[in-house]
Amino acid sequence: MTSPANHTMSVTSPTMLQPESTLLHREAAEAADTVARQLEHNDALMRSLTASLRDHAPPFVATCARGSSDHAATYAKYVIETMTGRVTASASPSVESIYAVPLHLAGALYLVISQSGASPDLLRSAEAARAAGARVVAMVNAEHSPLAALAETVIPLQAGPEKSVAATKSFIGSLTAILHLVAHWQQDTALLEALHELPAQLHQAFALDWSPLVEGLRDMHDLFVLGRGYGLGAAEEAALKLKETCALHAEAFSSAEVRHGPMELVGPRLPVLLFAQQDDALAGVLATARDFRARGAEVWAAAPNVSGHGSLPIVPTTQPMCAPILAIQSFYRAVNALAIARGRDPDRPPHLAKVTETM
Numbered sequence: 001m002t003s004p005a006n007h008t009m010s011v012t013s014p015t016m017l018q019p020e021s022t023l024l025h026r027e028a029a030e031a032a033d034t035v036a037r038q039l040e041h042n043d044a045l046m047r048s049l050t051a052s053l054r055d056h057a058p059p060f061v062a063t064c065a066r067g068s069s070d071h072a073a074t075y076a077k078y079v080i081e082t083m084t085g086r087v088t089a090s091a092s093p094s095v096e097s098i099y100a101v102p103l104h105l106a107g108a109l110y111l112v113i114s115q116s117g118a119s120p121d122l123l124r125s126a127e128a129a130r131a132a133g134a135r136v137v138a139m140v141n142a143e144h145s146p147l148a149a150l151a152e153t154v155i156p157l158q159a160g161p162e163k164s165v166a167a168t169k170s171f172i173g174s175l176t177a178i179l180h181l182v183a184h185w186q187q188d189t190a191l192l193e194a195l196h197e198l199p200a201q202l203h204q205a206f207a208l209d210w211s212p213l214v215e216g217l218r219d220m221h222d223l224f225v226l227g228r229g230y231g232l233g234a235a236e237e238a239a240l241k242l243k244e245t246c247a248l249h250a251e252a253f254s255s256a257e258v259r260h261g262p263m264e265l266v267g268p269r270l271p272v273l274l275f276a277q278q279d280d281a282l283a284g285v286l287a288t289a290r291d292f293r294a295r296g297a298e299v300w301a302a303a304p305n306v307s308g309h310g311s312l313p314i315v316p317t318t319q320p321m322c323a324p325i326l327a328i329q330s331f332y333r334a335v336n337a338l339a340i341a342r343g344r345d346p347d348r349p350p351h352l353a354k355v356t357e358t359m
Helices: 023-029 031-041 043-055 067-084 093-097 120-131 146-150 169-185 189-206 211-217 229-246 282-294 320-341
Strands: 061-064 088-090 109-114 135-140 153-156 222-227 249-254 272-275 299-302
Touching: 023 031, 023 320, 031 043, 031 169, 031 189, 043 153, 043 169, 061 067, 061 120, 067 088, 067 109, 067 169, 067 229, 093 120, 109 120, 120 135, 120 146, 135 146, 135 169, 169 189, 169 320, 189 320, 211 299, 211 320, 222 229, 222 282, 229 249, 229 272, 229 320, 272 282, 272 320, 282 299, 299 320
Parallel strands: 061 088, 061 109, 109 135, 135 153, 222 249, 222 272, 272 299
Antiparallel strands: none
């Protein structure tokens, strides 16, 4: 166990703030409604868009996003590549906005993901992608944003107003919008059925007790967050939330990549949070967890086939692509409580703003 973390940046006493009173808690609890609205209001749009994608198949997919939305893009990479076989890569906004280098995107599906649809670098990238002959599709919460105006197709996230600096329901909405798109693109009825089960499952996930994680991280300085495949984006998102709401230095890694050097840091003074799903990556992820425990590290695992000390409860699902969505919903409740336990207001990180307008 490390020595107590430095809480000099505290902005709110934990005695003055209850977990259920924060915007983060209330907005994360609305994720189930967000998904239900998406499935109802976006279905015809998804059918039309994906019919066109089948008729005019893109040679590859490029994603463009920042912050939490970029973690959704990581999830999109694994979902799109495993379901369609099309290479899906992240396009850096700075290539256009800073270096002014045009990309060769003719015929590509260019997927821009944003809560606000207002960041200047994303707007310039979307505009350049259209000029290069890409099909620009915007997944955006603000339907009347500048980004929505630039896109050929707009997929509303249907999250409603989100005021907490830390995005929650809009992130989950981004993941489910990606899944909704791919399910219709591949005409996968089993995946569509799994999507329709998500609203009820998200309610269950938000009620789960992850208090052992809160107590275990209360006085920590550093943390690794691991995932692989579909779970990597959730690991990235969890690490960001721990930084911005809790001032806890958390770094996300693929459970495979962490073995290439970073694992040397893991031990009694550096714990691990692990996300995994029931697929071919599971055995390797759990093997990594066992190795880290053998090195004396505290390991918390949100994963199937795990029990005993360090296991975090999860909502079971037969669809591996849904597992990270449910796990991150449980995590949001925990990270809200952890921020308060560390003497911070999770809605108002002292040096961050809701919309970050990068150039």
